[in-house]
Amino acid sequence: MKKMPTPKGARMRLEANVYRAYGVGLGMLVVGALGFRAAVAQLNLFLMKESVPLREGFDTIPTKIGHWSRVGKDARHADALIEELGTKQYLDRIYALDGDPKRGVIMLHIAYYTGTIDAVPHIPERCWAVHGLEMTREATTSAVQLNMTDWQALEGPANLATGLPYRTAIVRDPFTAELERVTMPLEDLSMRVLEFQDPANPRIRQVGGYFFLANGRTTASALGVRGIAFDLTNRYAYYCKIQLTMSGVVDGADGTMVPKFEEETSAFLGDLLPHVMKRLPDWPVWEQKSLGQPSSTQTP
Numbered sequence: 354m355k356k357m358p359t360p361k362g363a364r365m366r367l368e369a370n371v372y373r374a375y376g377v378g379l380g381m382l383v384v385g386a387l388g389f390r391a392a393v394a395q396l397n398l399f400l401m402k403e404s405v406p407l408r409e410g411f412d413t414i415p416t417k418i419g420h421w422s423r424v425g426k427d428a429r430h431a432d433a434l435i436e437e438l439g440t441k442q443y444l445d446r447i448y449a450l451d452g453d454p455k456r457g458v459i460m461l462h463i464a465y466y467t468g469t470i471d472a473v474p475h476i477p478e479r480c481w482a483v484h485g486l487e488m489t490r491e492a493t494t495s496a497v498q499l500n501m502t503d504w505q506a507l508e509g510p511a512n513l514a515t516g517l518p519y520r521t522a523i524v525r526d527p528f529t530a531e532l533e534r535v536t537m538p539l540e541d542l543s544m545r546v547l548e549f550q551d552p553a554n555p556r557i558r559q560v561g562g563y564f565f566l567a568n569g570r571t572t573a574s575a576l577g578v579r580g581i582a583f584d585l586t587n588r589y590a591y592y593c594k595i596q597l598t599m600s601g602v603v604d605g606a607d608g609t610m611v612p613k614f615e616e617e618t619s620a621f622l623g624d625l626l627p628h629v630m631k632r633l634p635d636w637p638v639w640e641q642k643s644l645g646q647p648s649s650t651q652t653p
Contacts, residue, residue, distance in 0.1 A: 402467075402468065402582075402583070402587065402588070402589060402590035403468070403588055403589050403590075404467045404468030404589075404591075405467050405589045405590070405591045405634045405639055406467075406634070407442060407465060407632055407633065407634070408631065408632055408633070408634065408635070409631065409632040410442070410632070411442065411443065411444035411463050411465070411629075411632060412427060412444060413632065414444065414446075414463075414625070414628050414629065414632065415527040415628060416446075416527075417527070418448060418621060418624045418625050418628070419620060419621060419623070419624035419625075420450055420451055420620075421448035421449065421450055421451075421459060421621055421624075422448060422449060422451065422452035423446055423447065423448055423449075424447050424448070424449045424452065424454055424458075425447055427444060427445060427446045428445035428446070430443075430445070438464060439464075439466065439469070440464050440465055440466050440469075442464070442465040443462070443463060443464040443465070444461065444462070444463040445460075445461070445462050446460075446461045447459070447460050447461070448460075448461060448621070450617075457599070457617065458599065458600070459597055459598070459599055459617070459618065459621055460597070460598040460599070461595075461596075461597060461625075462594075462595070462596040462597075462598070463593065463594070463595050463596075463629065464593065464594045465591065465592075465593045465633075466591065466592050466593070466594075467590065467591040467592075476545075476563060476575050477547055477549075477561040477563065477596070477598075478492060478547060481549050481559065481561070485552070486549035486550065486551060486552075486559060487549060487550055487551075487552050488547060488548070488549050489548045489549060489550050489558065489609070490547070490548055490609070490611075491547075492545055492546065492547035493545075493546055493547075494543050494544070494545055494546070494573045494574075495543065495544055495546050495562070495615055496541065496542070496543050497541075497542040497543060497544050497564075497615075497618070497619050497622055498619045498623075499541075499542060499619065499622065499623045499626065500623045501520075501522070503522060503523050504520045504521065504522050504537060505520065505521050505522075505534075506518050506519070506520060506521075507519035507520060507521050507536060507637065509637060510637065510640070510641065512539055512569060512570070512636075512637075512640070513586075513640050514568070514570070514581075514584060514586070514587075515539060515570070517539045517540075519536050519537075519539065519569070519636075519637055520536070520537045520539070521534045521535060521536055521537060522534070522535060522537050522626075522627045522630075523535075523627070524627045524628060524631050533631065535627055535630045535631045535635075536569065536630060536635050536636060536637055537626070537627065537630055538566060538569065538570055538571040538626075538630070539569060539570050539571070540570055540571050540572075542564065542571055542622070542626070543564065543571075543572075543573040544562040544563065544564045544573055544597075544618070544622075545562060545563055545564065545573040545574070546560065546561070546562040546611060546614065546615065547560070547561055547562075548560045548561075548609060548610060548611055549561075555606050556602050556603050556604075556605070556606070556608070557600070557601075557602055558600065558601060558602070558603055558608075558609070558610045559598065559599075559600045560598070560599050560600075560610045560611055560614040561596060561597065561598045561599075562596070562597050562598075562614065562615075562618060563594060563595065563596040563597070564594075564595055565577070565578040565581075565592050565593065565594055565595075566592065566593040566595065566629070566630075566633060567581040567582040567590075567591065567592035567593070568581050568582055568584075568587060568589075568590060568591065568592070568636055569636030569637070569640075578592050587643070588643040589634075589639050589642075589643055591633070591634055593629070593633060595629065597614075597618045597621070597622070599613075599614050599617070599618075601613075
């Protein structure tokens with residue numbers, strides 16, 4: 354059957370209806386977008402986080418932490434590795450017990466992120482397996498036993514997200530010997546601990562532990578850091594990954610380095626953490642800034 358041509362008037366009416374529908378749809382999108390932005394502003398939510406700078410670079414962390422002293426120089430990565438890491442603000446340093454690698458070595462990795470999209474940096478569960486190591490046991494979350502005898506409650510507003518009071522610890526400057534009280538994380542510290550082995554030599558073990566510091570708080574979970582650093586009520590946001598690694602040889606195939614790792618890193622972190630917090634943003638100050646108020650915290 355021969356197709357009959359559409360009358361010119363009908364075609365014009367059809368085109369007018371199409372344009373009208375397009376205009377209505379576009380208008381609804383614009384109104385919806387404006388309404389969404391108005392609702393977000395009314396609720397005081399922040400979809401895009403503002404960057405928060407470090408107070409000092411991580412390379413200023415003392416080369417002697419408790420009984421551990423740096424050996425060698427801090428690692429400097431190529432541009433390709435820095436791009437994979439996702440930040441230029443990092444520290445990769447090796448500490449040896451009493452400065453003697455034969456007595457024990459801790460590899461310290463710190464990486465700082467702010468003004469980034471909702472992403473979490475690499476974790477050993479994935480990275481070490483990619484490099485051919487095999488996990489010997491399931492990862493566990495262990496409490497870190499810190500020496501908190503000199504920690505004190507901070508006078509001033511409590512944390513906005515949790516209502517918990519802030520705590521402070523004393524840091525001694527390694528050059529001037531001056532004492533400074535710095536804000537510490539809110540929650541007690543836990544660390545995600547895992548152990549891998551070299552399949553070519555199962556007695557060689559590599560143990561790693563990591564946790565995150567984010568917006569004045571701490572979590573051992575790579576997913577948990579998203580809930581803290583990307584809370585919609587926060588105008589500013591940062592998170593910092595700290596990872597410790599030890600390697601060694603166990604007596605047999607069923608041996609493990611985890612207990613030794615947990616004992617030695619707990620003492621190390623007790624001395625290290627105040628120095629890290631001194632370089633991270635002082636979160637009570639930034640919380641008050643987000644409210645448009647001057648900080649009332651006291652750091653004698």
